[in-house]
Amino acid sequence: MPELPEVETVRRGLEPWLAGATIEAVTLNRADLRFPFPEGLKAALEGTTVTGVGRRAKYLLMSLSTGKTLLSHLGMTGSWRFAEHPIDKPPRYYEPTLAEKHDHMVWTIAHPEHGRSHLIYADPRRFGFIGLYDDPADSPYLEGLGPEPLGNDFHAEGMAEAFAGKKAPIKAALLDQRVVAGLGNIYVAEALHRAHILPTAAAGRLVTPKGRPKAMLEGLAQAVRQVLVEAIEVGGSTLRDFRNAEGGSGYFQHRFAVYDREGEPCPTPLCTGTVERIVQSGRSTFFCPVCQKLP
DNA sequence: AAGTGAACCTGAACGC
DNA sequence: TGCGTTCAGGTTCACT
Numbered sequence: 001m002p003e004l005p006e007v008e009t010v011r012r013g014l015e016p017w018l019a020g021a022t023i024e025a026v027t028l029n030r031a032d033l034r035f036p037f038p039e040g041l042k043a044a045l046e047g048t049t050v051t052g053v054g055r056r057a058k059y060l061l062m063s064l065s066t067g068k069t070l071l072s073h074l075g076m077t078g079s080w081r082f083a084e085h086p087i088d089k090p091p092r093y094y095e096p097t098l099a100e101k102h103d104h105m106v107w108t109i110a111h112p113e114h115g116r117s118h119l120i121y122a123d124p125r126r127f128g129f130i131g132l133y134d135d136p137a138d139s140p141y142l143e144g145l146g147p148e149p150l151g152n153d154f155h156a157e158g159m160a161e162a163f164a165g166k167k168a169p170i171k172a173a174l175l176d177q178r179v180v181a182g183l184g185n186i187y188v189a190e191a192l193h194r195a196h197i198l199p200t201a202a203a204g205r206l207v208t209p210k211g212r213p214k215a216m217l218e219g220l221a222q223a224v225r226q227v228l229v230e231a232i233e234v235g236g237s238t239l240r241d242f243r244n245a246e247g248g249s250g251y252f253q254h255r256f257a258v259y260d261r262e263g264e265p266c267p268t269p270l271c272t273g274t275v276e277r278i279v280q281s282g283r284s285t286f287f288c289p290v291c292q293k294l295p
Numbered sequence: 296a297a298g299t300g301a302a303c304c305t306g307a308a309c310g311c
Numbered sequence: 312t313g314c315g316t317t318c319a320g321g322t323t324c325a326c327t
Contacts (some may be wrong), residue, residue, distance in 0.1 A: 002320060034303070034322085058321080076321055077305080102305085125304045127321060141322095168298060177322085184320055239320060240307075259320095282300055284318085302324080309317080 002074045004149065004182030005231035006242050006250065007058045010080055013245030015053040017082065018062070018119065021111035022049045029104050033123055034075060037105075038132040044068060045107070057145050057181035061136055069136040075127025077102075080245055083118035105130075124241075145181040149224050154180055156213035156221040163203040164211050170220075171199035171280050180224065186237055187227055189259045189286045193268075194223035198292045199285045200278075205295040216295045230255070258286040266291060 002010070026042045038044075049065040060080075062070040072080070083098050083106075098118075105121040121130075133139050146162075147153035162179045163170075173179060174188045183191070192199050197206070197216055206217040213221075236242060236250035239260070243249060253260075257267045258275045266273040266288035273290025 006320075073321085075304095076319070124306065125319090125321095127303070166297085172298080175321090186320060237320075242320070281298080283321095298327090300324105300326085303322090305319100307318090309315100311314090311316105 002058060002076075002078070002236070002242060003184035003187050004055075004058060005187070005228055005252065006236035007055055007060060007074065007182075008232050009236040009244050009250060010074070011053050011055045011060055014060075014080060014119075017111060017114055017117070017245075018050050018109065019052050020049065021109040021114075023047070023107050024110050024116075025108040027106040029106070033078075033104060033126045034129040037130055041130065041132055044132055045070070050109075056136070056142055057148070057177060058184070059141060067134065069133050069139075071131035071133065071136065071139055071141065072121070073129050073141065075123060075125060075129070077125045077241060078121065078123040078128030079241075079243055081120050081122065081243060081247055082245060083120060102126075144178050146177060146179045147181065149180050149182055149228055154221065154225075156218045159217055159221060160207045160211060160213040163217075164207045166203040168203055169200050169280055170197060170203045170206065171285050173203035174224075175281075182228070183224065185283055186239075186256070186259045187224070187231065190227045190257060191220060191223040193258045193287060193292060194227060195220040196268075196292050198289075198294055199280065199287050201294050214295055258288060261286060 023045045026045045028037060028042060050062050051065055052063040054061040058073060060072040100122055102122045102124040103120050104123060107119040109119055110116045131139055136142060159179060163173055166173055171188055174183055195216060197220060206214050208214055231237060231252040234251040235244060237252040238249035239253060261275045262277040264275050266275060268291045271291040273288040275286055276289055278285050
């Protein structure tokens with residue numbers, strides 16, 4: 001569910017109301033998500049102030065006044081939401097009527113300007129997880145991640161190095177978080193369509209014999225950045241249940257060129273193709289067989 | 296070693 | 312109405 005643009009949207013929704021807020025109380029409604037909650041999580045959070053909300057790839061990173069960092073991965077269905085948005089409505093306690101079935105962790109927070117509210121982590125499928133670290137660099141989850149696609153360390157040369165000699169389809173190679181961190185099934189499909197590359201092409205075909213990126217790979221790097229920037233601008237994509245921290249949906253799903261559009265005409269200007277769906281590594285891939293080609 | 300598929304878990308949509 | 316099947320934005324682990 002949440003790929004980089006959705007996680008960034010959540011981060012932007014949380015930051016203004018959470019940074020500077022003190023966590024007064026923490027309620028855990030179960031012992032685990034995908035993994036057990038970290039040992040001593042409740043005690044480590046209560047009484048501390050959140051100093052900032054950051055993001056690395058698909059991970060949210062909340063800095064605490066104790067110096068520790070809380071890491072949150074949303075899995076497929078994880079969400080953070082305010083029980084009441086602290087600015088639109090008067091602060092209000094989290095009442096049973098506001099509770100939902102999969103609210104696994106509830107914080108009571110107090111912000112010096114915005115007052116008291118509740119922040120809830122919900123996650124029906126429980127593929128998400130929480131980590132707590134003295135230093136985020138200690139987290140094994142962040143350890144092997146590739147460059148941020150919107151940062152300066154992401155470029156066609158780096159991808160060429162990773163893809164050289166690879167027979168795996170480019171679709172699978174782009175999903176590998178060690179190559180570039182933050183892409184998921186939606187944005188890989190969209191980026192490959194923009195770059196006019198067939199998702200089934202072997203990743204190695206985008207690299208010259210000398211190990212240099214072919215022009216199409218340069219185009220792919222550009223397409224990845226473009227599609228992510230545009231998606232962030234409109235608050236990510238809401239397919240089924242993605243919500244930002246204020247409870248609103250994203251709008252990028254209206255701009256999908258191929259994702260979830262099997263049978264529809266390809267939106268590429270002058271292209272006569274029809275969007276097809278295939279399965280790669282057990283996951284749906286959407287593409288246009290006419291304007292997307294082998295490198 | 297690299298690449299694929301199953302597993303983790305719940306809910307929604309669909310066909311009968 | 313109900314029941315069974317399929318699929319879903321991610322990651323990790325166990326096979327070939």
